[in-house]
Amino acid sequence: MSTPSLSNRHYILKARPEGPPDRSHFELREAPVREPGDGEVLVRTRYLSVDPTNRIWMSDMKQYMPPVNQGEVMRALGVGVVERSRHPDYGAGDLVSGLLGWQDYNVAAPGDLALTRLPALDVPLGAFLCPLHVTGGFTAYVGLFDIAQPRPGETIVVSGAAGSVGSLVGQMGKIAGCRVVGIAGSDAGCRYVTEELGFDACINYRTEDVAAALDRACPQGVDIDFENAGGDILDTVLDKMNLFGRVTICGLISTYNDKQPRPGPVRFPLILMQRLRVQGFVITDHQARFPEAFEKIHGWIKEGRIKWRERVVEGLENAPDALGMLFQPNKIGKLLIKVSE
Amino acid sequence: MSTPSLSNRHYILKARPEGPPDRSHFELREAPVREPGDGEVLVRTRYLSVDPTNRIWMSDMKQYMPPVNQGEVMRALGVGVVERSRHPDYGAGDLVSGLLGWQDYNVAAPGDLALTRLPALDVPLGAFLCPLHVTGGFTAYVGLFDIAQPRPGETIVVSGAAGSVGSLVGQMGKIAGCRVVGIAGSDAGCRYVTEELGFDACINYRTEDVAAALDRACPQGVDIDFENAGGDILDTVLDKMNLFGRVTICGLISTYNDKQPRPGPVRFPLILMQRLRVQGFVITDHQARFPEAFEKIHGWIKEGRIKWRERVVEGLENAPDALGMLFQPNKIGKLLIKVSE
Incomplete structure (x- = not known):
């Protein structure tokens, strides 16, 4: 009927x-x-x-x-x-x-x-x-805390920094006591994450030499790459990874519109030389973690520590x-x- | 003096x-x-x-x-x-x-x-x-049990299968209750690991279509790739990885003589789609594990379960x-x- x-x-x-x-x-x-x-x-x-x-x-x-x-x-x-x-x-x-x-x-x-x-x-x-769902906060929470496992004082680089997941990853990285460096595609995006969200630095990959900018922004190297972009940005960040660094692959948006598969990062051998852990994750595998993520993130929203x-x-x-x-x-x-x- | x-x-x-x-x-x-x-x-x-x-x-x-x-x-x-x-x-x-x-x-x-x-x-x-040192057994032991973490019934692919580390990884994989498929560069090497060392299958990458041979040898897909070779072999194995598979990067010998850095695997995005954990390791980081590795491997040698x-x-x-x-x-x-x- x-x-x-x-x-x-x-x-x-x-x-x-x-x-x-x-x-x-x-x-x-x-x-x-x-x-x-x-x-x-x-x-x-x-x-x-x-x-x-x-x-x-x-x-x-x-x-x-x-x-x-x-x-x-x-x-x-x-x-x-x-x-x-x-x-x-x-x-x-x-x-x-x-x-x-x-x-x-x-x-x-x-x-x-x-x-x-x-x-x-x-x-x-x-x-x-956004912050209270898989499309933002849950993905940031599980990807950062469960997969990347930050320790205080480490340096996190996050691509797609001004986006839904990236902006939350960076704020959670600050809560975890880390230095957080974003990579975004506009000056407005960079200003947003540094001035409003508390990132330590942000690199505009369209106007800056990303390798040189990473050297300036990450004087202690990179311990965690929270990857939303893929492609050349990932390859450039790989070159800055510290020993035992973690590359958390949340997304590879720069590749999704490729008509032909593109080669992987030229610096792939650094996974061996630097003993990196490169791990892909999809949030739907981690439903058991949603209640904790929800509770934590809601608390941070109430405290004004998470914005979107x-x-x-x-x-x-x-x-x-x-x-x-x-x-x-x-x-x-x-x-x-x-x-x- | x-x-x-x-x-x-x-x-x-x-x-x-x-x-x-x-x-x-x-x-x-x-x-x-x-x-x-x-x-x-x-x-x-x-x-x-x-x-x-x-x-x-x-x-x-x-x-x-x-x-x-x-x-x-x-x-x-x-x-x-x-x-x-x-x-x-x-x-x-x-x-x-x-x-x-x-x-x-x-x-x-x-x-x-x-x-x-x-x-x-x-x-x-x-x-x-060999079996009782970092150049063989310790690397196989730590790389397999600590980094790759096999579970009984899983399928392990190991490149450089007839070599020092690969031949030991395969035998330890059998001890762990896994299906073990080698990749080697000669028929003699393949015969050695299957007939003398107990591998379930071995692929000659120089004479066989590796992708098709993997499909035949790994009907349940691949859970662990213990990578000694790198290059095209790694790329081909990546395509067969099961969900939550582990790629343990022990060596990339096929790339060491490259005059120019070569691109990484075309199938890099499968790290995300299949939620793979790709981890490089160097045995010198794991000295605390050597006594246990020594004891176990020596025991397996005495029992005739490890040969070289x-x-x-x-x-x-x-x-x-x-x-x-x-x-x-x-x-x-x-x-x-x-x-x-």
């Missing part, structure tokens, strides 16, 4: 991009919303999270989840509100997060959306897609453009799509 | 090689042996160990010890006998191992040679340069040729130089 009063706009993946994603790879469709069946909920999307991993899902490269198939709704994390519920654990008005996708509405069993009810906290709703910014694109119809913005070098803060009030 | 009866032949590093090392990079000199001073010992070299790391020391690349400088005696590990001692912990006739270098004699404080007295065991002397082969080049004067042999693909067993009886 459909619900004539509600119509669901949804973007399907029309074609896999080779190179940067744009509108041509998606098609906006519309369909009536059906009534939830037994055990199902109807969720209205409020915000969608725009993440580098969205680009991975669009490709058929070897990846950590099944890719989105052509003809399927584009996958995305989001927050929304339960409009109707025929599931005992959810009621109308509940705020939730989950894999809502690029669409106005979902009608599904909560498990199929990886749905989580949001606690009532005095934080803006967008916080649940949102950059909101209005309207589901603009989702493809929002995704494209993610690959611009001047991005600052967490990119969100506002789908409804 | 010199000892006119003893003359010390010694090879100095004359020129840093670009490409494979040969005689032109060394010069054989001779000098009288001086009397040991207070706190010093006079050690006669019996065997020298020929190791890929010797080639690293000849270059000025960033490395884990200072390189050998031009004009200095070529560095090498060896076993020898104390001929005279003015050190309270050593007496004439003691068998020792240490950084003896490419020479007939050393006169030095024991600490300057990193000297260790060899225990009296019923094993051939060469054992102390020596390939002995006679005469110090042939040391440069012996080093060259290390870079031939058909090497089997531990390469030693016999310097004196």
Whole structure:
């Protein structure tokens, strides 16, 4: 039975991009919303999270989840509100997060959306897609504390410093007693992380000689590289790694639009010579750590030690453009799509 | 005061090689042996160990010890006998191992040679340069059990399988209850590790399609890559790594003669997608583990569970040729130089 009063706009993946994603790879469709069946909920999307991993899902490269198939709704994390519920654990008005996708509405069993009810906290709703979710804070927390394992006095370099994860990694690195050096793609991004977030230094990789700038910013060398970028930046940082350094590979955004696989870092042998530990991680493997991450980060937010910014694109119809913005070098803060009030 | 009866032949590093090392990079000199001073010992070299790391020391690349400088005696590990001692912990006739270098004699404080007295065991002397030393067994033991951390039922791929470290890694992998697949450069090497050492399979990288052969030999994928080779072999194995696999970088011998740094593996992004842990290690960092490694390996030798082969080049004067042999693909067993009886 459909619900004539509600119509669901949804973007399907029309074609896999080779190179940067744009509108041509998606098609906006519309369909009536059906009534939830037994055990199902109807969720209205409020915000969608725009993440580098969205680009991975669009490709058929070897990846950590099944890719989105052509003809399927584009996958995305989001927050929304339960409009109707025929599931005992959810009621109308509940705020939730989950894999809502690029669409106005979902009608599904909560498990199929990886749905989580949001606690009532005095934080803006967008916080649940940035510091208090996998798309920001949880990834920073697990990647830094569990994978990279910083010790006080060490030097952390973080690429994508002004972005959702990078900006939080840097602030957590300061909380851990480390020197934190960001790498970002704009002077505004560098100012943001040094002046507002407390990073010790930040390098604009588009205007500076990154190797020379790292030498200046990291007089004791680099103990931890929290890698969001990959490519030449990673290669340059590798050259500065101290003995027993850790390279935590959270993302390789500079490579996601490559049409052909590119060679790995020329300095790969330094992994041996400097006894580095290079470790990739994907936050969905670490769900057991989410409660602790949530509690810690919420505490730091209340104490004013963790800050973040949102950059909101209005309207589901603009989702493809929002995704494209993610690959611009001047991005600052967490990119969100506002789908409804 | 010199000892006119003893003359010390010694090879100095004359020129840093670009490409494979040969005689032109060394010069054989001779000098009288001086009397040991207070706190010093006079050690006669019996065997020298020929190791890929010797080639690293000849270059000025960033490395884990200072390189050998031009004009200095070529560095090498060896076993020898104390001929005279003015050190309270050593007496004439003691068998020792240490950084003896490419020479007939050393006169030095024991600490300057990193000297260790060899225990009296019923094993051939060469054992102390292979299963019972850093140049073989200790490296295999620490690299496998501490760094790679195998679990029973996992699949281990080891390159340089017929060599000193690789052949021991494979046997220890079997002891750990794993499936072990070697990669070697000759059919004879492959037969050696499968028929004599108990590897489950071995791939000749010079005659087989390594990717297809890995698919056949590793039906459950690869959990541990114990990497001695690097280059294309590493890149091919990366493509077969299971989720949460470990790549233990013990050596990258295929790259040591490169005149220009070569790009890293094309499949570097799989470190992220498969959540791999890629870790370099150098055995000299792990001295605290040597007693346990020694005890375990000696026990396995006595039980017949660990075997090895020596390939002995006679005469110090042939040391440069012996080093060259290390870079031939058909090497089997531990390469030693016999310097004196």
